[in-house]
Amino acid sequence: MKILTAIAFLFLIIHSSCENYLDTKPINFVTPDNFYNNEEELTAALMAVYSELGSTTDGTYSRFLSLEAPSSNDEMVRRGANTESAADAYNASASYDRFFTSWTTLYSGIQRANLLLENIDKALVTPDIKNKIRGETLFLRAFYHFILVSYWGDVPLKLSSTNSLNQIYIARTPVKQVYDAVIKDMTASYELVDEITTFNHAGRVSKTAVAGILARVCLHAAGRLRDASYYQTAKDWTLKVIQSGIHSLNPDYKQIFINHSADIYDIKESIWEVEFQHDNGLQRNEGERFGSTIGIRNNDDKTGFMQGNYTATGVLFSLYEQGDVRRDWNIAPFYYPNFDRNNPAVQYPSNYRWGRYVAKWRREYQTKEYNKNFGGTNWPLLRYADVLLMFAEAENEINGATPQAYEAINLVRRRAYQLPAEQNSTADLPPNLSKESFFNWIKDERARELAFEGHRKLDLLRWNLLTTTMQQMLTQITTTAPSGSNTNLGYSGRVATLRPYQNFSNRDLLFPIPTQELSLNSLMRQNTGW
Structure with missing residues (x-):
């Protein structure tokens, strides 16, 4: 991360430990008793919490959460997915190392957050500084839990640090309790963190980042829990972003992604990013893969x-x-x-x-x-276009296809066709759509706008459409994809392309609890089918 300081790297080193991050302890020569004393040390500890978003273990957004975890659906497929075991080939076992790496990295971030929250009050800094650091830390702890519950379902809810071996035996917490805890922490963080204009970049958690991610969490809760009451909360949080007056769409779609690579921040469109930097010749400082x-x-x-x-x-x-x-x-x-x-x-x-x-x-x-x-x-975690589409979806679920819902999705579509934002045009959706038809437009528009940004599989899961989509892909590939391969052009052939979809079963709606975790935690239970 570009915001990581040298002291943050020291903090990462002194807080490394054994492989089970439900059993994460600082090693003896540096303990919480002689750290977290001043603003510099609090900032270092906070940067260590951020660091797990782009961990060099590849367990999060450097590679696994950006590519392998969300892949092989109706959006994209990995070439040669029939030749090796992988999450996106749907043929990996519970002992697959990347399941374990992702799991431990996410719990490492939670452990670091808990240590900071438990020790922040002893620091000799102003209440304002404490509150801002507390807010970002609460949010990050919640975000790591959100990723865990999204991919694994019931997971241990960790709201305090692990300080002894007796604390590593933790049962899985029901999904609803995890979602509610995530929403509670994120909601508390909203009043504590700064506006994005304070940083003028998207690498730190800001008020509109909190609001936008909270809207996403609520939409996921609505779908995964089959509880429509979350739609109103999702809509309310999207409105906080829209009505902030800070954000707008970049008029040039491709420039958003050029900016990610060119180290350019556009805080109007890009609200939150995982930051990466290149290999400096001496050490790998969270470069992405x-x-x-x-x-x-x-x-x-x-x-x-x-x-x-x-x-x-x-x-x-x-x-x-x-x-x-x-x-x-x-x-x-x-x-x-x-x-x-x-x-x-x-x-x-x-x-x-x-x-x-x-x-x-x-x-x-x-x-x-x-x-x-x-x-x-940099990897995009939240863009303004996503907020507009989330608002349109939540509004449609509550009130149907209102003019406000139409306007939100049409703003995104007008940019896609390089038309003025204010213009009624051929890019706009057909009028008088039913609630169901409008949802289908939202579903497809999210695929077009947010392609390859890690949302499609989780969207299909929350809409309860992943299994049927994977089944439909078998027919689509069999009837429309060429049979022969052309490696130069990128196509592996029909047989190879079919393989992930043939491998998929209902067990793949969730990742397995890693075998290593099961062996260490006697209270842990495996997901169905694994």
Whole structure:
């Protein structure tokens, strides 16, 4: 993270410990008794909590939560997913190392947050400084729990630090209690944190970041708990962002993602990001790996090596209508023959819909020196377009397709067609849609606008549509995808493309509790089917 200071790295080192992060303790030579004494130490501790968002273990947004965890649905699929065990091939076991790495990294962030919250009051700093740090810490603790409950279901709710071996035996907390605790912590944090204009960048948690993520949490709770009462709360939080007057859409869609790579902050559109920086030649300071994995394949290290491991599905490609500029930015319109960027790019045939590389982030826009596998592209956690779409969805669930709901989604669509925000145009939705039809537009618009940003699988889960979508993909691939492979163009062939969807079953609605956790925690129970 670019905001991480040298003392924060010291804090990371002195608070490392054993592998089970439900059993996380500072090692003996530095303890809470002689830390957390001043603003510098509190800030270092806070940066250590942030650090787990982009952990170099790849367990969170450096790679796993950005690529593998949310992949293989109707949006994108990993090339060659039939050849190895992985979460996005739906053939991994509970002992798969990346399940364990993600689980432990998220609980490490929670442990660090708990230690800070328990020791913050002894610091000799002003109440204002304490409250701001307390607010960001409360939010981050809640956010880590939100990711855990989203992927694992019932998980241990950890609201205090682990200080002895006797505290590692913790049963799973029911999903509703976890959601309610997340909402409680995030709501408390809203009054404590600063406005984003105080930082003038999106790397820190701000009031509108809290409000926007709270809206997301409430929409997830509404769907996963089948409780419509959360929709009103979701709508209320989106309105806090919209009515703040701080945020608006960047008129140029592609510039949002160029900015992520070019180390440029646009706090109007981009509300919260995971920050990364490149390898400085001496140590890896939280460089991301998604930027060298999800893009247009090429083997040239000097111009930005790209594995090109993920391709868009033909289903997503077909969702974009004529004139929508998002399609040819999100999904590659060209490829490099023989994976050599020194040769001229070649346009895909117009009817080539399966196997095009994902192209949302492009390494040529990174401002740092290239490292083959690690880069400094930031990962978007919350954008203003998402807030508008969440408002439209919540409003529709409560009141139907009102003019306010129409206007929110039409703002996003007008930008997609490069039309003025105030103009009624061909980009606008058809009038007089039913509640169900409007929802279907929302569902597709989220796919088009937020493609490859890690939302699609979790959206389908909260809408109770993941299983049926995966079944429909079997038919789509069998009837519309070419049978032969074309490795140069990115397409692995029908058999390879089908494999994740054939592997999928209802057990995959949740990740398994890692085998290592089960062996350490006698109160832990496995998810169904694993």
